[in-house]
Amino acid sequence: MNICWFITILLLLHSCNPGDGMDHGIVGGHVSVPHSRPYMVYIQDSRTKSACDGFLVREDFVMTAAHCKKSHLKVYLGVSDTTLLPTGIEVDSFPHSSFENKPGNDIMLLKLKTRATLNKTVTIIDLPNPWNDKILKDCLVMGWGSTKYDHYSPSTVLRELNVTLKDLTNCFEPDVICNEDPFGPSQGDSGGPLICGGIAMGIVSFHMKKTEGYLTAYTRVSQHLQWINEIMKKNNI
Template sequence: MYIDLILYNYLLLIGQVWCSSSNNNHSGRQILKGKGIFALKPVDLPLKTSVVSLRSRTAEAYFGDNHFCTGCLINDFFVITSGKCVTSRGKVPRRPRELVVVSGSLSRLNQTRETEKLPVSFAAVHPNYIMFNTNDIALLKLKDPVNENFQETDPAPQALSRPPYGSKCIVMGWGRKFANGPLVSNLTMLEVQLITPAQCRRFIPEMTDEMLCTVSRNNTLPVGPCPGDTGGPLFCNDALIGIVSYTMGCSRVNFPTVYTSVFYHQLWIEDLLDRGGQQRIKLAIGMLIWSYMMT
């Protein structure tokens, strides 16, 4: 066992050195623990500036230990994320004052001069999410806009059409390194591939039209979003197309991750943005009525 451990560590070291030497023409790279494995990924993707950390109002022991979900800026005032991130297990809405959005930093644990801790004025969850456990999407409105002069903060462009199946995509977040493992310290970027609904239904019969599925682009390594990445953005062709809904692909080879399609819900998003958040009252009343009926 001891000899095997030495051999394993030696081979791991050789592999890291080989990867570093074969990619030495790319500046600004670092080794990221990609959900249970070591993966060399670029850290200079411009879309990283739109990714934000969703946290409870106060940290327990140190900055960043209260992260629980990921989100994405779609303009200076609004963050898109998963409905799971802003509701309780009973799907009762969280109070906005319990939430804070942290932007402007790739590190979950360290603050920079561009790190902003932004309070939330309200959270709107799709009305059908509470009834069918689909439509897992929510919008958060910030009390104050993000600082548009900060280079590390910039909203993501939304897709004008659904990308073709088989597209190479990227998902980002501060989720766990592997199932039941610790949260990553720095923003992780994982390469995934968009698969067809038919392929996804082999694993998830309940797949609907407003869902998207991806698998790891490597067929032998378990790379996929994990808890803590929920609500994080899925980017294809340099545009936001989905948000992480179910992290079933975490550390499981060839098992898909399910996303909510942002493009599918574009009308709901635009309606809420046009109303400036006025829809939140109707949504809140509907959710409270539904919660009462279920008790």
């Protein structure tokens, strides 16, 4: 299973290599209305130009996947089209200490060195409550990843897809949500949110080929609320 995970992570990040930055879009999705998802964050390494997705959870914190960690990350807020990026904000990275490049604990917080100014194009999305982490079946996933599983299909705009969660059991780890579907996140969508009932319930972690489609795995945010609160409190400057 570790080998499958490693291969899949490489696939998710492949479109983030220098020169591949134009390959964006959820497989089977449609173009989002510009700035209709103002919590979405585009994340890029300023040197290698590798990219991931994330979402704003506080004026000074972005949530994403731990495997997106790079040395020179910047976040871009209020983005719809990646050819029109605003000034990037430098961050300090806090990946989960138990993440080991395999399923589980694939979560990271990015502390913005300049707090976000909230407005119509930049807003915060809510996280689940510790006393109510029930996940609705009808959810939404979005990102700037490839529109094809087998090869890249260029799109510079944010895309999204409605997904119906079928089976939350028999997954890799207790904090992983799995869903098998012909469509969903692909290369470059890592770190984006799984939104159910207007709440960020999951983080895009990885996908793999199955017999009748693709299995997508999301980190279950509710399993990490204590860790999230500790990181935010410790770095509340």
